[in-house]
Amino acid sequence: MTDYSMAGRMAFVTDHMSILGAIADRFRRERPFDGMTVATRIHVEPKTGVLLEALAAGGARLVAMGNKATTDDATAQYLIDRGIVVLGARDDDDSTIQNHMRELVASRPDLLLDNGAEIIELLVAANQTVRGATEETTSGAITLRGPLAGRVPFPVLVINDSPLKAIVENKHGVGQSVIETIRSATNLLLHRRRLVVLGYGWCGRGIAQYGRAAGADVVVVEPDPIKALEASIDGFQVSTLDTQAPLGHVFVSATGHPGVITVVHMEQMRPNAVLANAGHFDNEIDMTTLRDVAEPSERGADITRYRFASGTVIDVIAEGRMVNLAVAGSRGNSIEIMDLGFSLQALCLERLALDPGSCLNGDQPVPADIDDWVAAAMVTELS
Amino acid sequence: MTDYSMAGRMAFVTDHMSILGAIADRFRRERPFDGMTVATRIHVEPKTGVLLEALAAGGARLVAMGNKATTDDATAQYLIDRGIVVLGARDDDDSTIQNHMRELVASRPDLLLDNGAEIIELLVAANQTVRGATEETTSGAITLRGPLAGRVPFPVLVINDSPLKAIVENKHGVGQSVIETIRSATNLLLHRRRLVVLGYGWCGRGIAQYGRAAGADVVVVEPDPIKALEASIDGFQVSTLDTQAPLGHVFVSATGHPGVITVVHMEQMRPNAVLANAGHFDNEIDMTTLRDVAEPSERGADITRYRFASGTVIDVIAEGRMVNLAVAGSRGNSIEIMDLGFSLQALCLERLALDPGSCLNGDQPVPADIDDWVAAAMVTELS
């Protein structure tokens, strides 16, 4: 039984995922997945619930498994009530998760929506194939291009490689939510604070832009000279972390590289400097070494103070995990951004269901016509 | 006994209230309140805790009472452990609150920090006087200038009349947090959404500015032609609510007037229009009539859908209460903004302690030299 509030939450999200809603309406008429089993490995929460309902509307039999520790149990129950098989719960331990992954493979899916390429690895290991798969993440794509290169006997469309995601999700979605989350976790103004942004890729550009809009004095650290010039002419001071370490009030990493903020930098920082990471992995701030050399204490929800023997004290948000997702109470990406990403997912799965021969085996980008269709739909939605 | 995390929270806040910190250091040396009892009527939470500690450092015996339902019990305990008398707890009922107000008066304070002029009313009724008082709010000032005009036999410095609060707190503090709270409560993008801002006073200006920075297409409704011209030349479309009701995606009121968003407007709105109020009172959106004519249902934490008989559905955040304070998890004003307001409080109380004769009886603005000193201190802090 789902409670009243779960239905309300799902309805609110559904009302604002208009592109996926239009796709679901068409799926309901055209039934592209009739007779097929679709296995999904993705957070079970209201926004993904809307995607699962769209696939079900298209005739799919769904077997859905969440990620570690992120399953929203109320959403799971809501989906189960609608006939979707949901494997796992928030508190599953590792061996239970392994069992669920095996169950997912054992469901003999026709199509797979993977997240991190873990199920694809199991399929390859088991010599089992599917009509096609999608992979949500860049880290999954790295596995596909590395250990799995040449070994996957079915097409895998990598959703995160779509230029739509770089533009909308990374620059604007992540950029804006990182700044809002830092504001909310610290309850501090950013006005006139020196905000040092490490990396001027898509995420870094967004963080710099929304940081400036929040009143901060943004300084960009970017070793690539062309990107650094772009930051300069966009109006940001460009510098090095060696120079900025003693000067910044807030530091945010978005480089994709481990260990860019070292303990040597941290020890030079001004008292109460705030550190956060916006990169996918929690190693851009060198937390491992930090925990060895500095003593932690709690400074509020999501903020940990580290005190060095020298007396230097810094405040790290969410222990260096991806700040816009890890801070308690953050809602992750906005509904419309997930609408865009899940519309790509739904249309890619449909393409694999109806015309797998149009795709090569192994990893490849989203077909250009699907990118174009979803981009045009979002432009219309925002007009 | 206070827990470890309470000490951490207090330390974090204290570290970022540098102006009040400098004042507290001076108070500790100069002891302006030695031998005096200071009664305070203000939320008991970490930021006010720092103010109370500053007054205590200056020699005051403190009797502190919170507002209805806002006392943070952990902060209260923390203060009690430091020798401050704290009256009341979060769950006090109305009669308990009345008792505490009487206790506050009975403590025979020398100085009073009031909030809403309720204690001043009790003192006047009791023919009891004090050396001087401060009043935090504009609504308290209205009482002082209305029913209490000419009847208060001691000076009352009205903190909220300081131009510093209009500039910093209303425009930037409220403006930015209203936009962030709407984003967080709805989990929606504002990009390219028509955001209708009612009122182009200080708060409205901030909401419009930060709304635009969040990507919204801002439309301002402002009947005063001079303010409307200011909105126009600042780049915002100016229109009427009658015109915009069917067009807006999000409506925010900041007018100071009751009933500006009527049910007639609401019934014309597009499906899933979002409404929020940023004004002090929860009557700018006519919730009373709305509840009579439309059926509510829950749409997520802090969002209530109202369905009209005609089928129109709108989503109201926090039931029309002040959105940046009422939404669950919101932290209220940023620490530095409270640092500024509480520095005004501390210096006004010191002035009343040391030189009450420099002030007239009845309500009056913060002395200009105190405004200037605090402004200059914040400029230095932000440099």
Place this chain on the structure above:
Amino acid sequence: MTDYSMAGRMAFVTDHMSILGAIADRFRRERPFDGMTVATRIHVEPKTGVLLEALAAGGARLVAMGNKATTDDATAQYLIDRGIVVLGARDDDDSTIQNHMRELVASRPDLLLDNGAEIIELLVAANQTVRGATEETTSGAITLRGPLAGRVPFPVLVINDSPLKAIVENKHGVGQSVIETIRSATNLLLHRRRLVVLGYGWCGRGIAQYGRAAGADVVVVEPDPIKALEASIDGFQVSTLDTQAPLGHVFVSATGHPGVITVVHMEQMRPNAVLANAGHFDNEIDMTTLRDVAEPSERGADITRYRFASGTVIDVIAEGRMVNLAVAGSRGNSIEIMDLGFSLQALCLERLALDPGSCLNGDQPVPADIDDWVAAAMVTELS
């Protein structure tokens, strides 16, 4: 005879002065100035030509006199061809100008549009009166409130005191054109240049805002702590000129005070620092002393280099005169901004023609209903 191109220029300007155009249409029907002589002392150029035509449409006999060295002779001829008496030409010498001023008084005007209060002084000296006058400038208002206080036996409505002019003309009109003129005179980027803005009044706010939009790193120098706080929270660094003199790339004064940029400051500046003045008077940069101690040389149209004996070299735009007007080729205020100011002029003169008794003698602001009407008309125009 006017040439074809003059008619084209007048038509272009007329087409974009829509508020004054609507007033002229009404004047044409209602003839408020029938039988009256209106004397005007104001630049003779196309935009003022539209104002003069509107007054003529309202039945006025016009005697128009330009300012020193600003009369556009083609416009003058165009107006003369339409029956307007125009006194003076661009190259008049001082004694000719004095003669024209006496002629203006001798025309026995019923109404006067003055500029700098010079004609009002002559009228007072001659014991001559008029139904009423308007005064365009703040410097005229200073004379009215100083030497002429209590001595003017007719009402003088001070146009420049209207809040509309502060908001639209000073902040946005002057702010934007100062930045554009500096860009055009120097042919330099402002991106990442330290632009030191002296003064955070209406003009300074505009210069800071548009300077930031042009990519500059803006630093504000403002001694008033409340205004300085406003600059800070608007996101600008606040500092002193003593600190910034060696650091700035471009300096712009907008303080209303003489000598704020001294030669002591100038001698500390970095090589090729650029200086400009946006204030009304050409004494904010101490050019008098500069010319005594440093050697000038030409660096391009409108730019003069000054070399100090120490070797320091700085570049001054337009010799410290009001940069957005003095640089060759600058067009002065935008057409719509003059539409607003001249609409105030036209309606004030109409009020004085029809209802002089509604005004007191001596200087006073524009009647509030006129401010409101013009503001509302411009809001409509910009909607």
Place this chain on the structure above:
Amino acid sequence: MTDYSMAGRMAFVTDHMSILGAIADRFRRERPFDGMTVATRIHVEPKTGVLLEALAAGGARLVAMGNKATTDDATAQYLIDRGIVVLGARDDDDSTIQNHMRELVASRPDLLLDNGAEIIELLVAANQTVRGATEETTSGAITLRGPLAGRVPFPVLVINDSPLKAIVENKHGVGQSVIETIRSATNLLLHRRRLVVLGYGWCGRGIAQYGRAAGADVVVVEPDPIKALEASIDGFQVSTLDTQAPLGHVFVSATGHPGVITVVHMEQMRPNAVLANAGHFDNEIDMTTLRDVAEPSERGADITRYRFASGTVIDVIAEGRMVNLAVAGSRGNSIEIMDLGFSLQALCLERLALDPGSCLNGDQPVPADIDDWVAAAMVTELS
């Protein structure tokens, strides 16, 4: 003999071309062009004068020829006085220009700086070769990739293909100067005006960004859905010209395609709509057909009104030529932007002088290490 003011202008420009200045200093020591003749085909004006002086400092014998009707004769004389051979003057007729081009070829250059690939065509036709050449423009690159493909027996480095030029010159340089030039040519505010930008390439992005900063309500027309999405999420309304033709106040084309603004669009426009082109060719606005069907009249310098038989009247700036260059008094690109482009030129010519074997024959981009060096130098300059 050069006049005093020419020396001043050259000195001002030289002082602000710091990257090229550092290169010239190195050239002076290292003499990379000793014994070589360098032929250049490029506007002769102060900024290119600095480039020519840098090459001469490196030991080159220079033969410089301007473009048609753009030679600044004072600059030419200044250069001649310094021993540079300058061919041609502002008023040369076509046959004189042809003669000069033949003289340039006859000078038997070792290195060539070409502009439009015209000299390269002559060299190829004459079976004459050089050590290497640079080509400034994209239109020259089109010739190199079309008619000349496979036929050029020496390397040609295409400067305009450098990503630095897209970022700095197209987006920021052109974007900002287009907006400033429209403001200056019309003397109109853009605040709250609907500015329709055709094309969301690098130039269009800049025009949209700086248009918004100037207060305009920007609408983007862009058929490519990915670019259109980028415009949307950057906060701009996206629409079609068919929809916007009757709605816009100002239209600017930056598409690279001919005839995008047709007379059918123009005839639907509101009275006094303003049109300008920012694309390289003067055919984006269909002026040819316009001149057939509508009657022109002058509306001020650089503005021509076209009246349709239907009565519709529109105002076209600079007859549809590249607005930021064609309007009288415009200075073209900012000095620092030319510093960047000419630094690429100087270093590419040095590479071709010292190590032509590192390049292939035919057209190719600027070597990556030169892009990186110049980008890093400009970042340092802007820090």
